[in-house]
Amino acid sequence: MSNTKNLEQSRPIFPFTAIVGQEEMKLALLLNVIDPKIGGVMIMGDRGTGKSTTVRALVDLLPEIKVIANDPFNSDPDDPELMSEEVREKLKQKEILEVINKKIPMIDLPLGATEDRVCGTIDIEKALSEGVKAFEPGLLAKANRGILYVDEVNLLDDHLVDVLLDSAASGWNTVEREGISISHPARFILVGSGNPEEGELRPQLLDRFGMHAQIGTVRDPQLRVQIVEQRASFDESPLEFRENYNDSQSELRQKLIEARELLKEVEIDYEYRVKISEICSELNVDGLRGDIVTNRASKSLAAFEGRNQVTAQDIFRVIPLCLRHRLRKDPLESIDSGDKVREIFKKVFAF
CATH class of the missing domain: 3.40.50.300 (P-loop containing nucleotide triphosphate hydrolases)
Known part of the structure; x- marks a missing residue:
């Protein structure tokens, strides 16, 4: 069992910064790392x-995050909400617990x-x-x-x-x-x-x-060739391939750490919050989840770009990702590509 585990750990992973295209998917994943509450x-x-x-x-x-050593729940040493009952009990008894850093x-x-x-x-x-x-x-x-x-x-x-x-x-x-x-x-x-x-x-x-x-599948022939070539060089010598992306990976990692820190300072104007809710209302989005997620995602994007104020452009970039799957649709239709959401956004924001 441990051999399989070591093998998996040592198996090189394709670098995130080497992935061509698919910007929407990459952005959604990064914003969730910055604010898991999205x-x-x-x-x-x-x-x-x-x-x-x-x-x-x-x-x-x-x-990396701080966790209690040998705890199967990755308990947070500083937040009771993220601790197992056992850890909470031990802390109540004033036990000293070992804290380690873990990815x-x-x-x-x-x-x-x-x-x-x-x-x-x-x-x-x-x-x-x-x-x-x-x-x-x-x-x-x-x-x-x-x-x-x-x-x-x-x-x-x-x-x-x-x-x-x-x-x-x-x-x-x-x-x-x-x-x-x-x-x-x-x-x-x-x-x-x-x-x-x-x-x-x-x-x-x-x-x-x-x-x-x-x-979707990349349609541009040159991009397709680039993706195929990249994959081939990665499969041939993964470690060497990864080395070429060390700097860009470190840079992005640092950017995520800074964004997580900056997030608590990011503000979104009341006027923008009203407009987000107006868009949700116009699109007949049920419940308030759409409003909440759009607010959070816009703040994460601002933090990712090192700003503490949300702009209309931030909202424009994230709102299709936050609302397209919440629109009421004909059972025979597939999920909206985001055009309907962008259309209403432009109307409400006079973009």
Whole structure:
């Protein structure tokens, strides 16, 4: 088992900054790293458009976080909301806990995963015989404060998607069995990808993803050649290929760290907030999630570009990603490409 793990860790990942095109998908992922409260991103696109390559490339850029050593939930030493009950108890008892730095984790959720594997299990025998809450953490525990990636999310069992979205929205996972209940923090960025030909997600599930990125096959022949050549050189000598991108990767990593810091200072004018809600209202967007996500994503974009004030241009760039999957549509129509959203934006903002 450990050999497989080491092999996976040493297997080079395609550099994020080497990915050509697909700007919409890259932007949505980066904004979620800056502000995980955006609520994740759903990436829909044709087969072979680099969806999973891009998501996995994000791992390299993820900044480090402080965690309690040997804790299966990546508990935050400074935030009780992101601590397991055990850690909270130990801190109450004034125990000194070792704190280490660890890269933000990214967990892959396999398609055939069972609910026990995802949520964790309670060992009832041990609980009854020894009187302890014997809990075997699942993937949601590992994903706390990290990214949970589900490839082909539209093929995942609906019940499991509900479980994931509930945890992502509440930030907690609760496992109950035979009257024993255990809760732990499960705050993660949910990233789903899928091919629209294999079926869309139910609208109420789609709405729970903060952003929706659509990607298509690159049509420009020169760009296609560039992508093919890049892939070939990466496959031939991955380490050498990665070295060429060391500087751009470090630069982007630093930019993300600074943006996460700057985010709390970013402001969005009241007038702009009203206009965002006006657009949501004109588009008949149900609920307020669209308004909230657009505000958050605009602030993240401003922080990413090193500014502490949101501009109308920031909103224009993120609003299609935040609203296109929330529009009411004819069941036979596919999700809007964003044109309808941009049209209303221009009208409201007199752009």
